[in-house]
Amino acid sequence: MRTVAVVGTGLIGTSAALALSARGITVHLEDADADAARTAASLGAGTVEEPAGPVDLAVVAVPPALVGKVLADCQRRGLARSYTDVASVKSGPRAEVAALGLDTTHYIGGHPMAGRERSGPLAARADLFEGRPWVLTPTPDTDTETLNAALELVALCGAMPVVMDAAAHDRAVALVSHAPQLLSSLVAARLEHADDTAVRLAGQGVRDVTRIAASDPRMWLDILAANAGMVADILDEVASDLQDTVAALRALEAGDEAMRQGGSAGIEAVMRRGNLGHARIPGKHGAPPTRYETVVVAIGDQPGELGRLFREVARAGVNIEDVAIDHSAGRQVGLVQLSVNPGSVHQLARALAERGWDVRD
Structure with missing residues (x-):
């Protein structure tokens, strides 16, 4: 793959473009909002110049309701040899693609399981997809060349390909992504008028x-x-x-x-x-869940404190499996919760205490 068109320069489209550009791919950017495309280009995601001929792959990065319309326009223009999308729902766009009579031989649905609370090109990151699942939902007649192009896209973005049926995908994301989003909002809504x-x-x-x-x-x-x-x-x-x-x-x-x-x-x-x-x-790393234990350390809210703590943990020969920070509402201090393997807890707590850190029970 040498050339890609990204149609839609929001968070996902621009992040994919940044990852591809970093790998030496020539990326052509399009967006109904020309300012968004120019912003993405200014970040190093690609160029707003039109390609001289069909690119190897076009990535349609628009909301689910627009996938069919945008894909139809791209195919009409002969924008690419193969096409994919990154919409978070697959059954609806697939049905619309079929209803519009579009070419499904050179099209494969896709959905990278990654995102942020912010949107737009300025929120994009080249590493957004690293280590994340990227679902592909081929149609019965998707050809091998198109599947391979999509797999190469996933690899270049550092993600892990998962091939699924479109309907199974939609049921899965309803359970692990869409419903949790609403439940989180419902809990947060209780705080709006709280004392x-x-x-x-x-x-x-x-x-x-x-x-x-x-x-x-x-x-x-x-x-x-x-x-x-x-x-x-x-x-x-x-x-x-x-x-x-x-x-x-x-x-x-x-x-x-x-x-x-x-x-x-x-x-x-x-x-x-x-x-x-x-x-x-x-x-x-996708392995079965491991029960870690936590070492809690109080640190001041000054530049470099967290980095200094991490260096001390490395000196103690302990690997941090996860980290969380509980901020104090009344003081300039935070409690850093270092998740480590159970066998390392006493070793780390002792080493940090000996070096002057405030280790909490």
């Missing part, structure tokens, strides 16, 4: 649950509208669980001992189901 004192008590737990609630509603409306039925099915199941959980909590308030025991059993059951579901989420 200031209550909000100041927010710790890492509520920050984790509501992190993606900062996402752009306009972008998500396009995604959810294209997968509304699948997401509604998931939320119906969640709503049933919520009703059962509310009933269990009400029972805990009851004066009757049998009702309280039933309520306790209901709460324990849903939390154990949560344990089992969480345990199925792939761990580091």
Whole structure:
């Protein structure tokens, strides 16, 4: 692959263009908003000049509802030898492509499982897809050349290809992406008119649950509208669980001992189901989840403190598997939670304490 056209220079399109350009691919940028394309070009994502002839691959990076229309225009112009898209829903665009009578031999659906809470070309990153799954949904007549072009795109962006049926993909993302987005927003919405004192008590737990609630509603409306039925099915199941959980909590308030025991059993059951579901989420490098232990260190909010801490951990010969920071609302200090293998906990805690770090139990 030597030449690529990216049609749509938002977060995903521009990130793909940056990754390709960094690998020496000539990338031609298009967008209905000419300013967005020029912004992407100024970031080093490619050129806004039209290609002299058909490029090797065109990446249609527009919302799901626009994929068919934009692909039709690209094919009419003979923009590329092969085409793919990066829309987060696959069944709707595939049906529209078929309804428009477009060439499906040289087209393959795609969806990189990566994103950010911010949108637009200025939020783009060349490493956005590194190590992330990139779903490909070929049609029955997608030819080998087109599949290979899409696989090369995925490899150049540092992602991992996953071939799926379009409908199976949509059910999967409804469960692991679209419904969680709405649930995060619903939890965060409880904070909108909450008492200031209550909000100041927010710790890492509520920050984790509501992190993606900062996402752009306009972008998500396009995604959810294209997968509304699948997401509604998931939320119906969640709503049933919520009703059962509310009933269990009400029972805990009851004066009757049998009702309280039933309520306790209901709460324990849903939390154990949560344990089992969480345990199925792939761990580091896609391996089965590993139970790490945490070393907590207090650091001041000054430049270089976190880097200094990481260097000390490296000197101790310990690998950091994950890290989180719990910020204090009242002081210029943070608690850094270093997740490490269980066998390294005492070694690391002792080494850091000996070097003057404030290690917390």
